[in-house]
Amino acid sequence: MTDKLSNAQIAWRAAQDIADGAYVNLGIGFPEMVAKFQPPGREAVFHTENGVLGFGEAPAPGTEDWDLINAGKKAITLKPGAAFFHHADSFAMVRGGHLDVAILGAYQVAENGDLANWSTGPKGVPAVGGAMDLVHGAKRVAVITDHVTKDGKPKLLSTCTLPLTGVGCVTRVYTSLAVIDIENGHFVLREKLPSMSLEELQAVTGATLHIDGPVADLIVPEL
Amino acid sequence: MDKRIASLADAVARIPDGATVMIGGFGGSGAPIELIHALIDRHVVTGHPTGLTVVNNNAGNGHVGLAALIEQGMVAKLICSFPRSADPKVFTDLYLAGGIELELVPQGTLAERIRAGGAGIPAFYTPTSYGTDLAKGKPVEEFEGRPYVRERWLKADFALIKAELGDSYGNLTYRMAARNFNPLMAMAAACTIAQVTRVTEPGGIDPEQVITPGIFVQGIVEVADSQQEEILNRANAHYPEVQA
Numbered sequence: 043m044t045d046k047l048s049n050a051q052i053a054w055r056a057a058q059d060i061a062d063g064a065y066v067n068l069g070i071g072f073p074e075m076v077a078k079f080q081p082p083g084r085e086a087v088f089h090t091e092n093g094v095l096g097f098g099e100a101p102a103p104g105t106e107d108w109d110l111i112n113a114g115k116k117a118i119t120l121k122p123g124a125a126f127f128h129h130a131d132s133f134a135m136v137r138g139g140h141l142d143v144a145i146l147g148a149y150q151v152a153e154n155g156d157l158a159n160w161s162t163g164p165k166g167v168p169a170v171g172g173a174m175d176l177v178h179g180a181k182r183v184a185v186i187t188d189h190v191t192k193d194g195k196p197k198l199l200s201t202c203t204l205p206l207t208g209v210g211c212v213t214r215v216y217t218s219l220a221v222i223d224i225e226n227g228h229f230v231l232r233e234k235l236p237s238m239s240l241e242e243l244q245a246v247t248g249a250t251l252h253i254d255g256p257v258a259d260l261i262v263p264e265l
Numbered sequence: 266m267d268k269r270i271a272s273l274a275d276a277v278a279r280i281p282d283g284a285t286v287m288i289g290g291f292g293g294s295g296a297p298i299e300l301i302h303a304l305i306d307r308h309v310v311t312g313h314p315t316g317l318t319v320v321n322n323n324a325g326n327g328h329v330g331l332a333a334l335i336e337q338g339m340v341a342k343l344i345c346s347f348p349r350s351a352d353p354k355v356f357t358d359l360y361l362a363g364g365i366e367l368e369l370v371p372q373g374t375l376a377e378r379i380r381a382g383g384a385g386i387p388a389f390y391t392p393t394s395y396g397t398d399l400a401k402g403k404p405v406e407e408f409e410g411r412p413y414v415r416e417r418w419l420k421a422d423f424a425l426i427k428a429e430l431g432d433s434y435g436n437l438t439y440r441m442a443a444r445n446f447n448p449l450m451a452m453a454a455a456c457t458i459a460q461v462t463r464v465t466e467p468g469g470i471d472p473e474q475v476i477t478p479g480i481f482v483q484g485i486v487e488v489a490d491s492q493q494e495e496i497l498n499r500a501n502a503h504y505p506e507v508q509a
Contacts, residue, residue, distance in 0.1 A: 091372060092291040092445050108293055108493040109443040115292040115350070115495075126441060128448045128476075129291075129322075130380040133373030137392060161398075167357050168369050171347040174399065175373030178392035209396035 045237060046218040050265040052186050054079040056145055056216045059184075060086050064142040065095070065135075067176055069159075070114040073145045073186055079265075087123075089141060091172040093132050096124030113172060136172070137179040144180035146173065148187045148215075150202040153249040155212045155224045157185065158204035170207075177208030189217035189246055196248030198222065198229060219243055220251075221260060228252045233260040268435045268484050269464060273303035276458050276486045280304065280314050280423050283341075287320040287379065287450040288331060289426035292350065293494025295443030297427040297460045298330045300486070302504050304425075305337050309505060316341045320379070320421060322372060322446060324348030324356035327498035332356065333505075340365060344419070346372035352498065371399060376449060378419035383452025383481070388417050424454030427491065428477065431461035432468070435482030436475045444476065451481040458484040462491065 047055070049072055057079035060066055067089045068074050080086055087096050090112040097118040101107070106117035135141060150158040160173045177183050187197055198215065215222045220243060221233035231251045234243050236259040244251050270276045277300060280286060290296030308314065319340050324347075325332025332355040334340055343365060348356050359365045370378065371393045381389055390413035394400040404415040426447040428437035437459055439447060451457045459477075464487045 090442075092294070093442050106495075107441070108495040109295070109441040111292065111294050111442055126439075126444055128444050129372075129376035129446050130449055133376050136373055156396075167348050167353070167360055168367070169347045169349045170369055170371050170399065172372040174371040174397060175393045178395075206397045 045235070046189070047235070047260070047262060048265065050075060051262040052216050052218055054262050054265055055221065055260065056184060056186050057081065059214075060084065060143055062086075065089055065140065067091070067136070067141055067144045067180065069144070069146040069173070069176070070171070072147050074114065076145055076186070089132070089135060090118070091129075091132055091136070093127050093129060094118070094120070094124060095127070096121045133172070133175055136175050139179050139181065141180040143182045143184060144176045145184045145186060146176060148185045148197060149204050150197050150199055151185055151187070151212050151215055152199050152202045153224065153229045154227045155210040156202050157207045157212050158202040160207045161205040163204065173207050177211035182213050183211050184214045184216065185212050186216045189219040194246075196246055199248035219246070219260075222251070225254075230254045231257050233258045235260050267433045268479070268482060269433050270458070270484045270486045273299055273460070273486055273488070274307065276300060276460075276484055277304045277307060277425070279456075282314045283316045284314060284422040285318040285320065285420070287421040287424040287446075287454055289424065289445070289447035289450050291322050291442070291445040292326065293330070294441075295427050295439070295445050295447050296330050296494055297425045298492050298494060299488045300425040300458065300460050301330050301334050304339070305333055305504060308337055308339050315339050318342040318344065320344045320419060320450070322346050322375065323350060324353060326350035326494060327352045327501075328355065328503040329497045330494050330504070333503070335359060335365065342366040342368065344368040344370060344375070346370055346375050369399065374416050375419070376446065378416055379446065379449040379453045382418035382420035383449060386418060388415050390415055419453060421450070421454040422456065424450040424457040426450055426457060426459045428459045428461045430463055430465060430470050431459055431482075431485040432465045432470050432479070433485070434467050435459070435479030435485055436470050437461065437477040437479075437482060438470060438474055439476055448477045451477045456483045457481055458486065460486050460488045460491065462489060463487065
């Protein structure tokens with residue numbers, strides 16, 4: 043394989059699709075990075091499951107207020123116009139279809155939109171958090187992920203083999219190699235790295251990549 | 266009417282063995298750490314209560330608060346969504362050794378089960394967990410062409426919660442994201458005890474600012490300078506203090 047996008051570049055690409063005025067939930071960890079790359083002139087309002095809309099950057103070390111944290115238990119700050127609410131209201135926003143976009147990480151995504159991102163199997167202590175709620179209700183559920191696992195195996199598959207987070211819930215996948223929509227039970231290729239051939243991309247993808255119209259070059263800035 | 270309780274020890278004195286206890290907070294924010302420690306103090310002296318079922322979003326962090334309650338051996342079962350943290354060793358070791366039961370519930374379902382318990386709604390349908398391992402054995406029904414999973418209410422004998430301002434009628438406000446599960450748990454328990462930063466007389470809270478109306482609260486106890494789990498953990502604190 044030639045080159046691939048860094049996590050920051052995947053996050054940048056996902057951020058380009060967030061419209062002005064969107065209400066957005068970013069999953070814990072890698073997806074949080076998307077907030078850094080909001081295009082100039084657009085304003086998104088970020089939601090966190092533990093009861094805050096409209097939070098901003100992390101505070102400077104030493105100025106944290108531990109009553110003001112995000113779902114990852116990290117200290118946050120507020121933007122003007124922020125709001126607090128309890129957990130039932132927070133998940134009403136999620137399941138009630140009020141969020142415009144949820145962006146999550148993934149272990150595996152299937153061509154029918156199934157997502158596995160909460161458990162790698164029966165060993166250890168199971169923990170689900172809000173992942174199973176977040177995949178239902180947001181108008182768009184997008185995944186950002188490396189295209190393959192650390193040992194080179196496809197993460198985009200015909201069927202997930204790990205325990206599911208949700209059934210048929212993902213609508214778009216931003217990977218280190220491509221942008222892929224999920225439509226009618228198929229992966230539909232929208233963008234790919236110009237340095238890769240379609241055959242090379244298909245070889246690291248665990249289900250057929252369908253072509254439906256032009257495939258654009260996936261071009262992102264150096265970050 | 267005066268729901269004030271003079272001491273933390275009095276506040277937790279009536280929780281019996283085997284009780285279901287909801288404990289507010291999300292991680293450390295909004296966690297009633299002084300009430301939890303008072304419960305541990307009682308156990309150190311009397312050996313009770315034990316065999317508790319605890320409802321919380323998490324499973325504790327480090328060796329204070331909920332983690333200390335588990336470490337003390339007082340918790341038989343935990344109902345939570347995310348039993349991981351920066352330092353989840355206490356729960357993890359006990360769980361893997363078979364010493365504590367875990368009921369894992371998606372976070373939004375946990376919140377809604379508690380809300381339903383407080384609202385007198387025995388069951389509800391949610392899209393969450395449909396088609397996953399966590400929906401196994403639960404009834405499914407279609408509404409407007411989509412499948413939903415039936416979930417049951419969750420109620421408790423006691424709720425231990427943390428709020429900011431409280432008046433002697435039990436009306437409560439919260440501080441920032443420390444609200445989280447606290448108002449829901451206040452509704453769902455037969456007896457809710459709130460630790461608050463400051464107690465006022467009735468009228469001391471603008472009625473427009475009340476988040477939890479006093480009808481949901483049975484007792485309040487003032488803890489002016491409550492501790493934060495995060496800060497205790499950064500100092501590697503243990504509760505009760507480890508004797509060298």
